Amino acid sequence: MIEKETTLYLGPQHPGITGNMMIKLKVKGDVVTQAETHVGYLHRAFEKLIERRNWLQSFTLLCRFCVPEPDPMELTYARAVEQIEGREVPPRAKYIRTIVAELARIQSFLLWYGGQSGSSGLYTLGQWSVGDRNYILDLFEDLTGARIYHMYMWPGGVRRDLPTGWIDKTYKTMDYLEKRLEDYNKLLFENAIFQKRAQGVGIIPKDKAIEWGVVGPPLRGTGIKHDVRIDEPYEAYADLDFEVPTYEGGDVWARALVRRDEIKQSIRIIRQALDKMPSGSYYNRIPNPMKWTVPTGEAWIKTESVRGEIGFYVVSDGSSKPRRVHLKGAAYTHGVSVLEKILPGQNIADVSFILNSLGVCPPEIER
Amino acid sequence: MQENILNQLNKVFKIKGQVKSPLRIKVVADKDIVSSILLYLKAQMGFIHLNHISCVDWIEDNKFELVYIVWHPEQKQTVLVHTFIDRENPVMENIDTIWDQANTYEREMREMFGIEFPGLVGDREFILEDWQEMPPMRRDFDTKRYAQETYETRPGRENARNVRLEIMKRSGEELPDFAKKYSRD
Numbered sequence: 211m212i213e214k215e216t217t218l219y220l221g222p223q224h225p226g227i228t229g230n231m232m233i234k235l236k237v238k239g240d241v242v243t244q245a246e247t248h249v250g251y252l253h254r255a256f257e258k259l260i261e262r263r264n265w266l267q268s269f270t271l272l273c274r275f276c277v278p279e280p281d282p283m284e285l286t287y288a289r290a291v292e293q294i295e296g297r298e299v300p301p302r303a304k305y306i307r308t309i310v311a312e313l314a315r316i317q318s319f320l321l322w323y324g325g326q327s328g329s330s331g332l333y334t335l336g337q338w339s340v341g342d343r344n345y346i347l348d349l350f351e352d353l354t355g356a357r358i359y360h361m362y363m364w365p366g367g368v369r370r371d372l373p374t375g376w377i378d379k380t381y382k383t384m385d386y387l388e389k390r391l392e393d394y395n396k397l398l399f400e401n402a403i404f405q406k407r408a409q410g411v412g413i414i415p416k417d418k419a420i421e422w423g424v425v426g427p428p429l430r431g432t433g434i435k436h437d438v439r440i441d442e443p444y445e446a447y448a449d450l451d452f453e454v455p456t457y458e459g460g461d462v463w464a465r466a467l468v469r470r471d472e473i474k475q476s477i478r479i480i481r482q483a484l485d486k487m488p489s490g491s492y493y494n495r496i497p498n499p500m501k502w503t504v505p506t507g508e509a510w511i512k513t514e515s516v517r518g519e520i521g522f523y524v525v526s527d528g529s530s531k532p533r534r535v536h537l538k539g540a541a542y543t544h545g546v547s548v549l550e551k552i553l554p555g556q557n558i559a560d561v562s563f564i565l566n567s568l569g570v571c572p573p574e575i576e577r
Numbered sequence: 578m579q580e581n582i583l584n585q586l587n588k589v590f591k592i593k594g595q596v597k598s599p600l601r602i603k604v605v606a607d608k609d610i611v612s613s614i615l616l617y618l619k620a621q622m623g624f625i626h627l628n629h630i631s632c633v634d635w636i637e638d639n640k641f642e643l644v645y646i647v648w649h650p651e652q653k654q655t656v657l658v659h660t661f662i663d664r665e666n667p668v669m670e671n672i673d674t675i676w677d678q679a680n681t682y683e684r685e686m687r688e689m690f691g692i693e694f695p696g697l698v699g700d701r702e703f704i705l706e707d708w709q710e711m712p713p714m715r716r717d718f719d720t721k722r723y724a725q726e727t728y729e730t731r732p733g734r735e736n737a738r739n740v741r742l743e744i745m746k747r748s749g750e751e752l753p754d755f756a757k758k759y760s761r762d
Contacts, residue, residue: 249703249704250702250703250704250705250706253704253705255713255720257714258713258714258718258720259720261716262720420625420626420650421625421626421676422677422678423626423627423676423678434650436650441653442600442653510601510628510629510646510655510657512628521628521629521646523629523631523644523646525633533633534631534633534634536629536631536632538628538629538631542678542681543678543681546678546681547677547678547680547681548678551677576704
């Protein structure tokens with residue numbers, strides 16, 4: 211054991227995450243003794259800018275809160291505005307929103323596969339999964355006209371109806387992905403390197419997890435069954451049958467297993483939603499957006515995103531612009547206080563690995 | 578269940594809350610007892626998860642509204658504790674002894690709204706480094722003026738020429754009036 215303590219700056223650019231974030235590590239030899247998160251490289255003042263835009267213009271900024279998964283942001287904000295305003299959403303729109311949210315979940319998990327395997331040196335899987343992710347982006351392009359930032363789920367429903375042939379194409383893509391998951395399993399979860407690297411690393415204690423503010427796959431990886439889709443069902447989730455996978459252990463391995471199983475559940479949800487797709491209107495039209503005012507009120511709305519529960523606290527003062535839109539992302543706790551607690555005692559080489567398994571997304575911390 | 582929570586809070590702290598929806602309870606309290614309410618909610622009533630701390634600037638009333646959101650993992654209930662503090666001299670009790678992660682929120686609020694939390698551990702800056710201006714999330718912070726004073730204008734864009742007209746002239750095509758075409762009126 212080396213007794214001399216050295217300071218090591220990990221980041222702002224490093225393979226652990228999508229985005230820029232620096233972790234100041236105190237190390238003895240290659241063991242971390244103290245970690246400190248430094249953010250500030252990606253602050254774009256979105257929440258401030260939203261206060262100067264009308265309720266609909268905000269969508270162009272909202273979806274950029276977190277690059278790998280813009281859809282839960284749109285969905286949560288749209289639901290918050292609907293709750294303040296008391297606007298009804300047609301059943302067809304609810305089903306379409308559920309499908310889009312789950313497609314977004316799968317594409318983000320596929321991106322995570324790339325990050326998680328890449329940070330342990332297994333680059334092949336990343337190439338495959340990012341390639342397969344493009345099939346989902348193709349579906350998004352057909353549906354919304356855009357691949358990454360859709361601005362598709364608006365207050366009152368969705369912006370467009372399903373295009374002709376989209377349902378069949380989605381079924382086919384789901385069949386293809388289901389087959390590919392077998393290959394992913396062989397390449398990552400049956401790989402001795404990944405097993406050795408992931409097991410027993412970055413443990414979150416089960417008894418402290420909720421108190422620390424851990425949510426999403428990291429929480430379910432400690433064996434606690436919490437999912438906003440079950441606890442406070444929104445959109446069409448109450449009508450659909452799915453399971454919430456949990457694993458014991460709280461380490462990187464358990465979190466990876468949770469994510470692996472969640473992709474299967476997402477495919478199951480999408481198939482059911484496509485089967486049950488109601489007919490009718492897809493949009494409860496809002497008035498002229500330039501003159502549209504939302505009555506005074508506030509809403510705290512939660513959605514299960516890929517990285518865990520995200521929430522929007524939205525306040526309206528009765529004008530045509532939001533008074534306050536405040537995001538609480540999963541990364542806000544995962545990337546700062548939780549990370550600082552679990553890093554001491556870990557190896558330097560595992561820091562990026564743990565960061566990725568917590569699903570830290572720096573733009574969401576700073577906004 | 579929600580009535581029980583409200584009754585218990587009323588009994589201990591003499592505050593009245595309201596049920597906003599089946600899973601949301603709103604409580605407005607004086608700023609001096611907020612930390613006691615939060616500690617009681619966590620230690621005695623099982624609201625062990627701190628969801629969020631938000632701040633709203635009500636410049637018209639010269640007040641900041643702080644909102645603490647806590648969640649109960651078994652009952653699935655959420656309590657929103659609202660409090661108002663003076664905008665001129667914003668000081669609020671630090672609660673990072675109750676929840677560690679509150680430290681992050683408080684450091685952000687100190688920078689963005691200028692709210693002081695006496696005893697807040699960690700003097701280090703969170704997002705804004707070497708910020709000399711007014712706290713930027715305050716309503717009276719002029720974003721446009723700050724941008725104009727801080728950043729240079731990109732050369733070649735000062736004269737605001739109509740690019741559409743230029744394209745029309747070069748291609749010889751007539752461009753549709755988009756505002757008119759997509760107007761609902």
